[in-house]
Amino acid sequence: MKILETIAAFKAERDKIGGSVGFVPTMGYLHDGHLELVRRARAENITVIASIFVNPSQFGAQEDFSSYPRDTERDLAMLEEENVRLVFMPAIEEMYPQGFSTWVEVEKITERLEGESRPGHFRGVATVVAKLFNIVQPDSAYFGQKDAQQLAVICRMVSDLGLNLDIVAVPTVREPDGLAMSSRNIFLTAEERKAALVLWKALCLARGHWEKGQRDVASLRQEMASLIEHEPFANIDYISIADPETLQEIDVIDSPALVSLAVRIGGTRLIDNTMLGV
Numbered sequence: 001m002k003i004l005e006t007i008a009a010f011k012a013e014r015d016k017i018g019g020s021v022g023f024v025p026t027m028g029y030l031h032d033g034h035l036e037l038v039r040r041a042r043a044e045n046i047t048v049i050a051s052i053f054v055n056p057s058q059f060g061a062q063e064d065f066s067s068y069p070r071d072t073e074r075d076l077a078m079l080e081e082e083n084v085r086l087v088f089m090p091a092i093e094e095m096y097p098q099g100f101s102t103w104v105e106v107e108k109i110t111e112r113l114e115g116e117s118r119p120g121h122f123r124g125v126a127t128v129v130a131k132l133f134n135i136v137q138p139d140s141a142y143f144g145q146k147d148a149q150q151l152a153v154i155c156r157m158v159s160d161l162g163l164n165l166d167i168v169a170v171p172t173v174r175e176p177d178g179l180a181m182s183s184r185n186i187f188l189t190a191e192e193r194k195a196a197l198v199l200w201k202a203l204c205l206a207r208g209h210w211e212k213g214q215r216d217v218a219s220l221r222q223e224m225a226s227l228i229e230h231e232p233f234a235n236i237d238y239i240s241i242a243d244p245e246t247l248q249e250i251d252v253i254d255s256p257a258l259v260s261l262a263v264r265i266g267g268t269r270l271i272d273n274t275m276l277g278v
Contacts, residue, residue, distance in 0.1 A: 001080045003087045007135055010088045014137065017085070019046035023138030023165075025129060028052040029069040030078050033173035033181040037142040038082045040170050049136055050079050051088040053095065058124030069186050088136065095131065104130045106153050106160070109247045114149050114271070117237055117262060122153050129154055130161070138165050146172040146180050148260055148273045152247060172272075174200070180272045187268040195233035196265045199272040202227050202239075206259050210276050215253045217241045228263060237262035237269065244275065253277065 004010040022041030026034050041048045052075055059065035072089070079087055104126040109115075115122050133141065143151050155167050173181045178200035179193075188196055202224040209220055221239050228234050242249050244258040253276060260273035 001076075001084055001087060003076065003089055005089055005091065006094055007090065010086070010135060013086055014049075014135075017047050020139045021045055021047045021049055021137070022168075023132075023136050023141045024048065024050045024084075025132050025141065025143075026050060026052055026075075027054045027068065027183070028075050029071055029183040029186070030075045031173075031181045031183065033144055033146065035078060035082060036173050037144060037170050038079065038084060040168065041140065041142045042083060044168070045140060047086075048082070048084045049086045049088065049138065050084050051090075051132055051136070052076075053088075053090055053128070053132075055095075055124055055128045056092060057096070057127060058121050060118055060120060063118070064184075069183055088132075095128065103127050104157065106157050109149070109152055109156060112242075112247055112249075113238060113240055113260065114262070122150070125150055126153060126157050130157065130163075133158075133163060133165060140166045140168050142168045142170055144172060145169050146182070146272065148244075148258055149247060152245065178204070180270075182270060184268055184270065188265060192233050192266045192268065195231050196268075196270060198228050198231040198234050198265075199261060199263055199270055202261060203259060203272060203274045206241075207274060207276060210253065217249070217251050217253060217257075220253075220259075224259075224261070228261075233265050235264040237264060 002013055004013055022045035024037045024041055038048060054068050056065055103123050105123055106126050110122040151169055158167055177197060179196055205227055206220050206224055214220060224239050228236055239261045241257055241259050244256055256277040258273060258275055262271045
């Protein structure tokens with residue numbers, strides 16, 4: 001496994017690779033969810049390339065860029081164990097050199113949910129992902145379904161710009177008790193870790209009611225909110241039941257629907273989702 005820190009060095013190595021390339025972009029502090037992306041990429045391609053880059057442009061002024069967990073030595077050992085061929089690990093100055101002034105904006109589907117709660121977030125995501133796609137030139141790129149809106153934004157960007165690669169969505173990887181794996185879970189205390197299960201419980205509650213025939217969105221949302229509000233550590237940011245492609249809220253579930261939520265558990269903001277009707 002080779003680790004490249006500059007665009008020029010990476011491109012020189014990339015030019016030596018023939019056959020299909022699967023790409024897994026990450027911000028590091030890897031867990032089994034990331035490794036599942038790598039394994040899927042390895043199963044479907046001749047070569048796997050990963051990146052590790054904590055992207056400052058997708059963090060707001062009051063967000064946790066400086067404290068975002070990092071453990072590069074551990075990350076690289078995990079990627080090498082999974083037979084990743086190249087790891088692109090640039091410095092901030094390499095990705096955003098002095099005078100950088102070009103940004104990718106995906107409209108409409110970025111205006112709600114995470115986009116509303118975190119202004120500018122998806123401009124940073126779309127820009128860095130587009131740049132990584134241009135540098136890496138993969139045949140396929142792999143993203144987890146846990147970040148459902150991010151996945152929708154990237155799919156829209158790839159479609160709108162006619163980028164020559166496939167986006168592969170990989171199901172959310174969960175802990176045995178249902179908590180979605182996330183690098184931010186490390187910030188939870190023992191009590192908060194137990195409280196964080198309320199996100200998965202709320203999603204399961206919505207699914208249970210839907211399976212019994214409930215189609216009224218307002219009722220489902222209220223049931224979810226009531227469950228979460230009984231957890232003292234939890235503070236709801238949003239609960240959404242929306243069209244999975246446009247992310248527009250719906251009133252009645254008569255086709256596939258994305259149920260997603262963001263909840264603060266203590267000082268840690270967590271997101272999760274599930275699909276109904278698929």
